Amino acid sequence: MQSETIRTDALRPLSDIQIEQTREFIDSLEQGSQTYWDMVEIGDELSRDLHITPELVILYADAVEDFNPWYEAWKMNTWHIKGESPFGGAIVPPVLVSHFVLSVQFDHNKPFAIGSIHTFHDSEILAPIPVGATVRIATRATDKYEKRGRRYVRHEVNVTDVENGTHYFRETRDILSL
Amino acid sequence: MSRTDVLNSPLVTRDTPVGYQLQSIKKKAVIQLMGSRLWGRFNPNHWDPVYAATTGLSAPIQTGEMSSAYLAEMCVNHFGAQMFSNARMVCKYVASTLANEVIVTHGVVREKAAKGNGFRFTVDIWSENEAGEKKTVGWVEVDVGV
Numbered sequence: 192m193q194s195e196t197i198r199t200d201a202l203r204p205l206s207d208i209q210i211e212q213t214r215e216f217i218d219s220l221e222q223g224s225q226t227y228w229d230m231v232e233i234g235d236e237l238s239r240d241l242h243i244t245p246e247l248v249i250l251y252a253d254a255v256e257d258f259n260p261w262y263e264a265w266k267m268n269t270w271h272i273k274g275e276s277p278f279g280g281a282i283v284p285p286v287l288v289s290h291f292v293l294s295v296q297f298d299h300n301k302p303f304a305i306g307s308i309h310t311f312h313d314s315e316i317l318a319p320i321p322v323g324a325t326v327r328i329a330t331r332a333t334d335k336y337e338k339r340g341r342r343y344v345r346h347e348v349n350v351t352d353v354e355n356g357t358h359y360f361r362e363t364r365d366i367l368s369l
Numbered sequence: 370m371s372r373t374d375v376l377n378s379p380l381v382t383r384d385t386p387v388g389y390q391l392q393s394i395k396k397k398a399v400i401q402l403m404g405s406r407l408w409g410r411f412n413p414n415h416w417d418p419v420y421a422a423t424t425g426l427s428a429p430i431q432t433g434e435m436s437s438a439y440l441a442e443m444c445v446n447h448f449g450a451q452m453f454s455n456a457r458m459v460c461k462y463v464a465s466t467l468a469n470e471v472i473v474t475h476g477v478v479r480e481k482a483a484k485g486n487g488f489r490f491t492v493d494i495w496s497e498n499e500a501g502e503k504k505t506v507g508w509v510e511v512d513v514g515v
Contacts, residue, residue, distance in 0.1 A: 197418050197419050197422045198418070198419070199417065199418065199419050201418045202400040202418055202428070202429070202468050202469070203400050203401060213417065214419075217413050217417055217419075217420055220411055220413065250405070250406075250407050251407055251438075253405075254402050254405040254407045254408070254435070255396075255402075255435055255438035255439065255442070256396060256402070257438060257442045259376070259442070259445065260376075261376065276450070277449070277450035278450065278453070282453060284438065284441065285441045285444075285445065285452055285453060285456070285458070286434070286437050286438060286441050286458065287438075289434065289437065290407075290408075290432075290434040293409070303409070303411040303412070307412070308414075308430075308433070308462070308465075309432065309433040309434065309462065310433070310461065310462050311460070311461045311462065312433075312437065312458075312459070312460055313457070313459045314457065314458045314459070314460075315455075315456070315457050316452065316453060316454070316455075316456040316457070316458065317454070317455060318453070318454055319450075319453040319454065
């Protein structure tokens with residue numbers, strides 16, 4: 192089997208204790224999760240509020256290596272700043288909220304199903320989101336379908352400002368379920 | 370052109386013709402970034418080579434959101450603030466981006482439809498590895514000078 196020849200440290204240096212901790216962590220992930228296909232019924236509606244802090248935006252921007260100054264409402268040494276963009280203060284990268292839909296569309300109180308894959312999104316970026324806003328991410332399961340022997344779940348998503356109701360973002364997205 | 374210049378003076382204007390090619394950006398699928406807690410770390414297919422192999426992958430794969438973010442960065446470089454209002458971005462992840470691959474983004478203006486005082490641009494976008502294998506394909510629609 193291929194996995195027998197592939198090492199945990201194949202792509203980055205790790206000591207024995209790091210490898211052991213990694214394997215323990217992965218074993219813990221596999222316990223008790225359902226597939227997304229089984230977790231979702233068409234018509235399911237879920238909603239959560241997300242406070243988009245300056246630090247969260249920096250975490251995202253660093254992970255995708257996007258150093259656009261418009262996204263910076265946190266800088267080393269000065270820490271929290273208002274930031275600058277054509278809309279006044281710092282704003283959120285265009286598709287940041289799309290990533291966090293995953294934390295809403297499936298019941299986050301249950302173990303996440305590992306091994307599923309995001310395959311498609313149709314996103315409308317309706318208005319800039321100020322860094323520091325609290326947004327409501329609301330999802331509705333609209334379809335479950337099979338295509339070429341694979342199972343997909345489709346959701347519609349709306350993101351609005353909790354305080355003033357501004358409609359920031361709308362999306363249709365598909366996840367390939369195990 | 371500096372980053373500030375690009376942001377303050379978007380590369381796509383009302384006069385940009387159909388067929389215009391957006392300037393690419395390049396990113397490497399670095400395993401440490403793929404394993405960032407930002408992405409959750411609950412799917413080892415994105416950061417653990419041993420688990421990835423058990424699901425038939427030759428290496429861990431990037432989450433699709435990383436590819437979309439690269440394409441969005443390219444679009445912000447060209448459309449500036451206009452990318453944040455009434456824009457649309459459609460992406461289909463047609464192949465997996467494997468750890469250590471270098472990803473290059475591309476875009477070509479497909480259409481511009483008169484709208485208000487300007488145009489609504491439609492741009493085909495995609496990302497591919499250095500061998501030219503497409504990973505993500507889609508399009509964006511953005512109002513320019515409307």
